Amino acid sequence: MRRTKAEAKETRQQILLAAEKVFYEKGVAHASMEDVARAAGVTRGAIYWHFANRADLVLELYNSLPMPQEDLIARELEAENADVFAVLERVGREWLELLATDEHRQRILSILLRCDTSGEFSAISERQNDLDDEHMQALEAAFAKAEKQGKLCACWTPRSAASMLRWVIKGLCSEWLLFGRRFDIASEGRDALRRLFATYSSHAPSAR
Amino acid sequence: MRRTKAEAKETRQQILLAAEKVFYEKGVAHASMEDVARAAGVTRGAIYWHFANRADLVLELYNSLPMPQEDLIARELEAENADVFAVLERVGREWLELLATDEHRQRILSILLRCDTSGEFSAISERQNDLDDEHMQALEAAFAKAEKQGKLCACWTPRSAASMLRWVIKGLCSEWLLFGRRFDIASEGRDALRRLFATYSSHAPSAR
DNA sequence: CAACATACAAACAACGCTGTATGTTAGTTT
DNA sequence: AAACTAACATACAGCGTTGTTTGTATGTTG
Numbered sequence: 001m002r003r004t005k006a007e008a009k010e011t012r013q014q015i016l017l018a019a020e021k022v023f024y025e026k027g028v029a030h031a032s033m034e035d036v037a038r039a040a041g042v043t044r045g046a047i048y049w050h051f052a053n054r055a056d057l058v059l060e061l062y063n064s065l066p067m068p069q070e071d072l073i074a075r076e077l078e079a080e081n082a083d084v085f086a087v088l089e090r091v092g093r094e095w096l097e098l099l100a101t102d103e104h105r106q107r108i109l110s111i112l113l114r115c116d117t118s119g120e121f122s123a124i125s126e127r128q129n130d131l132d133d134e135h136m137q138a139l140e141a142a143f144a145k146a147e148k149q150g151k152l153c154a155c156w157t158p159r160s161a162a163s164m165l166r167w168v169i170k171g172l173c174s175e176w177l178l179f180g181r182r183f184d185i186a187s188e189g190r191d192a193l194r195r196l197f198a199t200y201s202s203h204a205p206s207a208r
Numbered sequence: 209m210r211r212t213k214a215e216a217k218e219t220r221q222q223i224l225l226a227a228e229k230v231f232y233e234k235g236v237a238h239a240s241m242e243d244v245a246r247a248a249g250v251t252r253g254a255i256y257w258h259f260a261n262r263a264d265l266v267l268e269l270y271n272s273l274p275m276p277q278e279d280l281i282a283r284e285l286e287a288e289n290a291d292v293f294a295v296l297e298r299v300g301r302e303w304l305e306l307l308a309t310d311e312h313r314q315r316i317l318s319i320l321l322r323c324d325t326s327g328e329f330s331a332i333s334e335r336q337n338d339l340d341d342e343h344m345q346a347l348e349a350a351f352a353k354a355e356k357q358g359k360l361c362a363c364w365t366p367r368s369a370a371s372m373l374r375w376v377i378k379g380l381c382s383e384w385l386l387f388g389r390r391f392d393i394a395s396e397g398r399d400a401l402r403r404l405f406a407t408y409s410s411h412a413p414s415a416r
Numbered sequence: 417c418a419a420c421a422t423a424c425a426a427a428c429a430a431c432g433c434t435g436t437a438t439g440t441t442a443g444t445t446t
Numbered sequence: 447a448a449a450c451t452a453a454c455a456t457a458c459a460g461c462g463t464t465g466t467t468t469g470t471a472t473g474t475t476g
Contacts, residue, residue, distance in 0.1 A: 002452060002453050004444095004453095005453095007453090026326065027326030029324045030326070030327040032434090033433080033435095034432090045455050049453060053435080054434090114326055115324055116238070116323055116324050119235050155403060155406065156403065163396070164400060167380050168375045170379040170382070171374065171376060174379075174382070175374070175375065188368075188371065192372055192375070195363060195372070195407075198363065211423055212474095240462075240463060241465095250425085251426075253424055254424055254425080257422090261465080
């Protein structure tokens with residue numbers, strides 16, 4: 001039954017696809033490796049050959065998602081007179097559009113959102129947390145730049161603006177993913193971002 | 209070993225307390241009933257006497273949380289010239305303050321946020337979803353009222369305003385709970401709500 | 417003060433699942 | 447072509463957990 005390298009890669013890919021499907025439908029906790037194997041048309045032996053255990057399988061599922069190029073965005077923001085708000089709004093919109101069109105991403109993120117992060121999968125959630133921290137710092141720096149450029153409404157601080165943006169996007173995504181995707185996340189997200197960034201730059205009377 | 213009714217109630221309470229502690233520390237999926245029993249100072253027999261199974265135990269944990277009186281809020285909003293924004297902002301603030309001071313609520317909501325909702329606990333998450341739906345409708349109606357009163361900035365629709373409010377609060381809470389409560393949710397939430405409601409009422413130029 | 421129900425503890429049976437060890441076949445290398 | 451190894455399938459041992467059942471002592475009720 002020895003396969004060629006290319007065939008093995010394909011087997012691995014099949015397992016990942018099956019895991020995505022099974023974990024999404026039954027939940028990571030209640031799906032057995034046998035379930036995944038059956039869905040992939042292999043035995044558990046194949047899975048344990050390609051992956052150390054279930055946590056590793058989930059991790060590789062997560063790793064299979066191409067991540068947006070953040071250094072590229074950072075470079076865009078570096079320019080002296082960069083229009084920070086325009087860049088951030090576009091990046092947010094693009095992220096939502098990516099999510100809206102990539103069904104794999106939808107399922108995998110759903111799996112991660114629903115899975116119990118306290119036990120064996122703590123490594124994954126920690127990594128997400130680290131990423132979140134980096135994003136937060138980058139966002140705050142970007143808004144600080146906008147503030148220096150005099151473009152940030154006085155009622156916002158870089159930190160509060162960054163927090164709000166994060167909360168909205170996170171709330172939007174988790175709501176959409178966990179709740180049956182009952183609305184058009186691309187268009188609703190676009191509107192929300194537009195309104196949010198409008199308030200960042202508006203010279204409205206400061207709150208209260 | 210037969211206990212009096214009052215003692216039995218107390219045993220039940222002890223079990224709930226222990227479940228809260230153990231599930232919070234180890235996660236619902238990876239904590240055994242034995243773990244909970246040990247922490248409560250009883251055997252699994254006692255747990256299965258008071259609760260049908262683990263899902264029921266979690267459900268009762270959820271039910272043990274006193275829910276804010278929503279009909280009371282609704283009545284406040286009914287008044288012809290009610291200041292919708294003031295009421296909503298206050299309600300949101302009070303909810304965050306309640307969460308900030310009630311450690312049981314923090315732990316139980318954390319448990320629910322982290323637990324896998326796809327399997328045995330689907331009943332709980334469905335109930336939460338139903339509640340969310342009701343909230344959403346109530347919020348939208350409230351913002352519609354504000355719109356009729358001419359208080360809602362033209363760049364917002366009742367629906368978009370309600371959605372945004374929900375996303376912010378949800379993002380805020382889940383971020384705080386899942387991420388080690390690393391900031392002052394009461395004060396940051398208060399600020400965020402203030403800014404958000406300021407943008408609802410501001411007569412800023414419409415977005416773009 | 418029986419008789420019954422309640423509130424558990426303790427023992428049990430059974431299963432599902434995991435990880436690993438071993439077997440087997442077919443590529444790959446020399 | 448022999449030797450080796452990659453890519454699995456199969457078989458196995460074993461554990462942890464669950465739900466249930468049985469036992470039992472003590473309140474509770476008529």
